[in-house]
Amino acid sequence: MVITRFAPSPTGYLHLGNARTAIFSYLFARHHKGKFILRIEDTDRERSTKEFEDMLIEDLKWLGLEWDEFYRQSERFEIYKEYAQKLIESGHAYPCFCTLEELEEERKKAEERGVPYRYSGKCRVLSREEVEVLKRENKPYTIRFKVPDNTMVVFEDLIKGHIAINTDDFGDFVIVRSDGTPTYNFVVVVDDALMGVTHVIRGEDHIPNTPKQILIYEALGFKVPAFVHLPVILGEDRSKLSKRHGAVSVRNYREEGYLPEALFNYLCLLGWSSPEEGREIYSKEEFIKIFRLEDINSSPAIFNKEKLKWLNGVYIREVVSLERLVDEFIPFLQKAGYEADREYVRRVLQSTRDSFETLKEGVDRLKPFFVEEVSYSEEAISVLENETSRIVLEAFLQRIEDIDLTQEKVKEIAKEIQKELKIKAKDIWHALRASLTGKLEGVGVDILCSILPKERIKKRILRALQLYS
């Protein structure tokens, strides 16, 4: 059975790159009817917080991911301790009493001489007696993994292919900190092995860690899983997507009014392309059905907000159901301080959902449907100040009195006014638009009139008349 996992550390909001990694892991597991695990990697107690963990989980759920098992590394320290002990006993690891300062010194020296830095292995040769003495003196120590000299560690990455790295490139590394907490490269192996993870899917920034981990798998007698290193997501300037590129967390996009399905879909399109050439819109279920690792591109992709936005627009106007759209839209309305009953919102969106690309943009564009009174732009005011506008508005008011306003009816009335009063169509619509929306651009006036309660229409026109004619 295929088992994959997503293993974020709760040190910030869910990053787009991580979200994509999670999605691919999830899709791969579901495609193979396997298991998907969520594991919180909070071994770094300094930087990890419960708040971020909660946010991470919330955002993952919002994206539509569900997991079959959940773990938190901070609750598994006993297990790691046990395996660290095993490694020491089998001679694969040893205590290291070097201080941070000593190591810094070594590093600096290496740099000065222009040679790649590796831990010297000073403590590797300490005798059992020396270790006992130092321990008795209560000297703090880390535990280091003993890395064999000049050995090629080789693995077949399912995306990158054959990768070979020489152990001399890294040297003995720390697996347990001096405060007793285990480090990433060590716990990730213990957990993946114990949890039966078959495919380790993660960002390519982990490639250099992989040989270290393979060495631990082997030392512990665990089966080495398959590795899948996803290309990273880059910002416009081709450097790794990060905070300085602006909105980079799932949360940001959620708050901007992006639909989870659209973000999910877009993230999948970064680096993955459908075997059905040309098709880009897929539901989660469809993705699960056709997702294959072979279709993942091995080069990094630049995140393009424009395309995400376009895709979100596609979802808003034609993919999600009206009811879902209403559900998603209402919180944004409320946040903007507008109130409206569900049925009204439903009617508004039914005829306007094809004209905006994010929910936030939608709220802005549909303002005239939800506010009591509008405020006028300079251009709108200058239109309203025209004599023609006054005539149009008065004529319109007169004619809507006993009529049930539909889009067609509004157009009819406009035509009547055009004919009878010899006023250009453009001027009629301009006047109506200016008085009803306070602007010269936006939703169709006929649509607005067919949905906005007549009392409000009258009130707005009257007010415009009062103020500017």
Place this chain on the structure above:
RNA sequence: GCCCCCAUCGUCUAGCCAGGUCCAGGACACCGCCCUUUCAAGGCGGAGAUCGCGGGUUCGAAUCCCGCUGGGGGUGCCA
């Protein structure tokens, strides 16, 4: 510095593994036209890549090989 990864329109990509059907296809963005009461949306069309560069191999290379360059990542008692 050292190690590793990557390289097709501005961007995401198809094609590359199994060389000819590719003077390179699609999507976003861009430009133009149409629709139209405005702005969007939509429809139609256009421009945009000598496939990073240089060598090979071959009758033939985006596709195979070598070198170079460029970009990215890693180089932690972070993950």
